[in-house]
Amino acid sequence: MIIDELKKIKDDAVGELEKVENLKDINEIKVRVFGKSGLLTALSKGIKELPIDQRPLVGAKINDVRIFLQEKISEKEFFLEKQELENKLANEKIDITEPGKDVIVGALHPINDVIDKLTDICVSMGFSVVEGPEIESDYYNFEAMNIPKNHPSRDMQDTFFITDEILLRSQTSAVQAREMEKRKPPFKIVCPGKTYRNDSDATHSPIFNQLEGLVVDENVSMADLKSMLTILMKRLFGEDTAIRFRPSFFPFTEPSIEVDVSCPNCHGKGCSTCKGTGMLELLGAGIVNPKVLEMSGINSKKYKGFAFGFGLDRTAMILDSINNIKNLYRNDIRFLSQFK
């Protein structure tokens, strides 16, 4: 009797569980079967009416069914919970193409970013970073650089004067003699900084930035200059960068050269950045004129030097594809915010 009822309870419950579609209905089944006045509880109460020898057997059977159904219910619950979570997640889908919230962050100026990069590279090559005054004496800017007063090579630069003897430095080379007077060879220095020329048009700014480099040692040559500048330019513009020398003239170097750098934009094929030539005129350089060494108290019989200098504005313009030099000094947020 009880066994029959037990089977019915089991079969009914299994049948119902198969049909059940939510956790609430499962709970109803649980109450009906296992609750205080549930079916299995009622059946268990009937055990004591049975003969003693049957009681353990029936009790065990009821318990088997209880365990069986509990497992079934857990299985179903797990399944339904998972399903419900999936449904919930599916409903929480958002538009991932909406723009991300901007993190408030500014940007370094392209010129100073180039100065940071170049000084890092140079320091790694054994150069020390130095600075000098922007308001400079005629002596350091010109005379110590082998550009005497009223010498034709003064015409190479339109200089801003403050008095006859004091001017705005027209080249960071002005720092060369100051450092040579202070230091004992061998040394390597680079000097970034503002320079000034009385020149303003579409491609010239009256204020611009240069980086000057100077090496004084017993044994340096044009070939060392080539090797060193090649590395500098590769680190700045990329490994496939090449440089080329052309003859030039600067009063403080002899021989003097201009250095062309393969265009980082087209890698020498020719493009608008390099005006189709594949090369960019970027640096002036050369072996330090022995007269310059001597004027600053360095024995030119023992020591030689090489020097190089280049415009950082132009370098930044090439690196960041900036087409108008005036943008560098206007500080328009729309311009600056591109370099985040």
Place this chain on the structure above:
Amino acid sequence: MKVTYNWIKEFVPITANAEEVAKKLTNAGMEVEELMYQNEHLHDVVVGKILKIEKHPAADKLVVCQVDIGGKIVQILTAATNVFEGAVIPVSLPGADLVNGVKIQPTKMRGIESYGMFCSGEELGIDENYFEGAGVNGILILPQNMKIGDPIDKALLLDDVVFDINITPNRADCMSVIGIAREVSAIFGIEMKKVNLSYNIDVYDKDTVRNYVDVEVKTDNCLRYMMGAIKDLKIERSPLWMRARLNAVGIKPINTIVDITNYVLIEMGQPLHAFDQSLIDGQKIVVRQGQAGEKIEALNHNSYELDQSIMVIANEKEPMVIAGVIGGTNSCINDNTKVCALESAIFDLKSIRITSRKIGVRTDSSARYEKGVNVANAEIGLNRALHLVSKIGCGKVVRGIIDKSLVKNEYREITVSLKLINDILGVKIPEKDAINILNNLSIETKLICDKLSLKIPPYREDLENDYDIAEEIIRIYGYDIYDNINYNLFENSNVTEGKHHPRLLLERKFRNALVERGFYENVSYSLVSSNSVEKLLLNDERCNLIKIANPITEDISCMRTSMANSLFNTINYNNSVGNKNYSIFECGRTYLAEELPLKKLPKEKNILAMAICEENFNFYNIKGIIENLLRKTSVNYKIERSKETYLHPGISANILCDGEIIGCFGKIHPQVAKNYDIPAFVYYGEIDTGFLSNLEPKKYIARQISKYPIVERDLALIVDENVLAEELLNSIKSSCGTLFYDANLFDIYRSDSLGLNKKSMAFNIKLSNLNKTLTDDEVNKTIQKIIKTLNYKYGANLR
């Protein structure tokens, strides 16, 4: 410097074309900036002759011409009225592409075919100065003797190629055709032809130059003064070949004598001056310095006041020429000149340079003198001019030349070491090649052991030592030798230690921190307008702006004394273009004069300045930013009220270290905001990075951290309005004793309900014990102690 291909060829028999010559010159350091083919727009234009002219049957203004273009007769229509049967004219044929953009095609006009067009001088790109008839309004009528069918560029000597060469200041000797020719000769290894300096003198004529003029040199600035005389002058149009050359290099042909002086100037680089001998008062030339009060009427029709610094060529009474720069009207060659006294002189380059700057006149002569003309050149130039006089036949050269010379200039001998030269270059140039190059540069060489003894020609004043010679060798040998050279970095040098600049390194920390916080870095002009002083209401030494003597414009005429001006201007600009809510900063210099005019170099201060243009920003925001930066240094600072003129007096502070103001920050002064036309809510701050980078670098001393949890309590206290946050925080700290971990002010509340002049300040206090977990009892005791102390010292009551 302009020279022409054919002119160079007159001295060096090269076969290479113009393009190749230009390329090699550039590679050797004579940068050819432009190559201009004179006949670029003259192809398909020939010399033609009009055989017959008939009226156009259907057009009143047109005539129909039968034209011989050399073995072929074509029909051309024209509206020109100056043509006639038998006239020789330039004819542009189909395919021609004239200088004014006109392209010639066979056309039909009112039913009659026309196979080309007659050209005016203008359409050929020439004027009356160049060719007679080229300036008339109509067709250029050519001389009858021109060969029919000849290309017009040949017929008019317009078939040359002009090189525009950038001559570096060390190569004054190349400011001439002969100089460039010497370079070409060296580059191509082709020997120069001898320059013809000979001229005819009538052997029976005993007349000498002394009969016409005497010369006295009274100044050291004149290194050499030579003078010749030419009589029986024919002042007329010079021959076409001479005009062609002058025209090609951009000099207007005038007459025989003037053209000869210009020709020699370009060809030999020797400035000459021609006087009308009859106008030299007293027949005496005096080379001297000018005197105050003297004046000269120059050929450019300006009058110049003279002084001691200006050298003049004078007669016995008055100056006639500003030496080396410009001639005067009182003695110049004119149509009636019969005898010409021809000057060929060498002046000190500095003297000419100073004079040229002083009077603001730059001429082809002064440009050469300024760079230095070699003393030997005067003789070459004068002889070449007399040669040209003979050649053209425009006068008779008078016997004798006056030569007053202060300086002798001869071949110099120097000795250089081939080993040193190779060491300088870092590459080995074969000895044979090096010697060859020098020989081709007209430098005689003698090899003594490993030394080279060199004989330097006088015009190469730039060559003095091994370094100069190394450059000569490598520029001709070719810098492309370096294309494939790559040593290891500094493989032959000593190791040196690379060091960053301490201030730049500190600034880099600050810059990166500010960028992370949303600031944009600026780089602005350090030159400002003088009105920045008034706009910033400055009243201290920063009013003494250092002024540029030769500014471009007023707005960039002074060195800035405050960074604020730059940043406020940037805000004005950005707001004007619609940018909103932004923060900017700049690391820049200010320039402070101790006295004006400057006697010594001024102080240059390195300042980091920032400005915030954001409506909801306040004093405590900028204070937080500045303090965050200062925390990166070891600076011990105090904050005090600021009197900075461009900041709001109530909402600004100075940063002090050892009594020195090393920065300030605060809200912009409303009047200054108005002056710059920027919002009054702008905040500005600056710190002296030069000062900060001189301090010891910051040292960190890590304190012990308890392994037991922190206990937090919030405390709101009502105090009088004049009680300062700093006082309360310090008091809280000391009340906590060893249990103190941290304390922060997180809110300030003001309300009438708190009482008159009262405020409520809410603190968050964190306590911690190194050795154990704090009990409630301990915490409560500590808080009670704080409350008691604050009540006792500041009258604070719990809210």
